[in-house]
Amino acid sequence: MKTRWAIKVASVVLVMTLPVLGVNVNYYWSGAGDNNEGGDGTWDTTTGHWGTAAPYNQPWNNVTMGADIANFRGTSGTVDVQAAGVVCRRVNVTFSGYWIRGGKITSDAFNNNFVIDKSAANWVRIDNDFDLITNNPATINIRIRNTGGLTAPLVVSGTFQFIHNSGTKYLDIDGAGTSGSRTDFAGSLLDTAGATVRLRLGNNSGHDASVYNLSGSSTYAGGTHVVRGTVNVSSSGALGSSTVQLCTSTT
Numbered sequence: 001m002k003t004r005w006a007i008k009v010a011s012v013v014l015v016m017t018l019p020v021l022g023v024n025v026n027y028y029w030s031g032a033g034d035n036n037e038g039g040d041g042t043w044d045t046t047t048g049h050w051g052t053a054a055p056y057n058q059p060w061n062n063v064t065m066g067a068d069i070a071n072f073r074g075t076s077g078t079v080d081v082q083a084a085g086v087v088c089r090r091v092n093v094t095f096s097g098y099w100i101r102g103g104k105i106t107s108d109a110f111n112n113n114f115v116i117d118k119s120a121a122n123w124v125r126i127d128n129d130f131d132l133i134t135n136n137p138a139t140i141n142i143r144i145r146n147t148g149g150l151t152a153p154l155v156v157s158g159t160f161q162f163i164h165n166s167g168t169k170y171l172d173i174d175g176a177g178t179s180g181s182r183t184d185f186a187g188s189l190l191d192t193a194g195a196t197v198r199l200r201l202g203n204n205s206g207h208d209a210s211v212y213n214l215s216g217s218s219t220y221a222g223g224t225h226v227v228r229g230t231v232n233v234s235s236s237g238a239l240g241s242s243t244v245q246l247c248t249s250t251t
Contacts, residue, residue, distance in 0.1 A: 024089065024113075025068040029079065030056030037074025038095060043102075044082035062087040067108055072098050081105060081128055090114045096122030096152070104129045107142070116144045118154045125155040134164040141170035143204060146181040150211065157186040157216070165194030168222070172200045175210025175229055182211045189218040189240065197221070199240065202228030214238035 027050045031039025035054040043049065048057035050065075060070075066087035072079065076097025085104035090113050093100075098120070105128045107115050115132065118124050134140045140162075146154040162169040171189050175181035191197050197220040201212050210229035217237035224244045233239060 025052060025065070026071055026092075027052060027058075027060075027065060027068055028056055028071045028073065029077075030074075031077050031079075033057045038072070039075055039077040040079070041077065042080045042082060043070075043086060043100075045084075045086065060086055060088075066106075072100070091116050091126070093118045093120055093124045093126075096120040096124065096148075099125045099127075101125075101127040104131060106131045106133060108133055114143045114145060115160075116154070116156065118145065119147045120152065121148055122152045123155065124148070124152075125157075127157045129158040130160045132160065132162045132169070134162060134167070134169065137164070137167040139168045139170070140164075141172050141200070141204075143172045143174060144183065144185075145174045145176060145204075146183045147175075147177040148181055149177055150180055150182050150209070153182045153184050155184045155186065159188045159190060161190040162192045162195055162197060165192055168196040168198065170198050170200050170203075172203050173212060174202060174204050174206045175212065176205050176207055180207035180209030180211070180229065182213070184213045184215070185238075186215045188216045189220045191219045191221050191240075198223050198225065200225040200227060201231060202226065 028037050030037055030049055031041030033048040041049055045060050048059050050056055050058045050060055067089050069090040070088045071092045073094040078099045081102035083103045087106045089108050115130055132142050160171055173183055175183055189199055206228040208228050212229055213232045215234045218240045220240040221242045223242040224239045225247050227247045
């Protein structure tokens with residue numbers, strides 16, 4: 001006699017937990033690597049200076065934090081970027097007296113994010129070079145914005161270069177705030193072979209009273225668009241090698 005066996009197999013649900021990649025997460029600087037924000041220190045990838053909340057003692061990781069935001073507030077300080085450079089999508093400075101300098105900052109600009117956003121009520125200086133990796137042949141605009149007022153200059157003196165050889169790339173420098181803001185751009189905007197690189201002043205929420213002081217030496221050939229504000233030029237190479245257009249919302 002044959003015996004039949006009924007085998008019942010229960011349903012099995014496999015749950016897989018995937019790592020979540022940080023995108024636009026706010027990390028805050030602590031020179032001492034403790035519960036206090038701000039102060040002097042070296043921005044490298046081995047020393048604990050960062051966190052989303054106190055204590056701020058995580059090292060900066062170019063891979064897992066490269067698409068995130070570096071925030072400087074609390075107390076002023078001099079921040080030296082390591083010679084090998086760091087990867088960071090955006091730099092926010094909300095406290096006066098910061099001086100950021102040293103190695104190169106590489107910014108993933110795929111989503112048209114800010115490179116520098118300064119809202120401190122007094123001066124801030126940033127002397128780093130920036131490589132802007134767009135990974136996109138379309139029109140991309142990167143912003144340097146100061147909302148700190150006319151007596152609170154943002155001083156930028158590094159070299160800005162788009163790492164992509166096609167499409168149209170804009171570096172937008174904007175002075176906003178209730179009565180305009182002052183930005184001193186002593187840096188350079190380099191041309192990129194195959195891409196159209198342009199400089200725009202006051203294009204995004206710019207204030208008519210804002211002041212832009214240009215004194216660097218640039219090689220971009222896509223032209224300069226002055227949309228709002230007063231522009232003072234003290235170097236023959238500050239406006240690149242092409243035309244300058246004075247623009248309004250209707251012209």
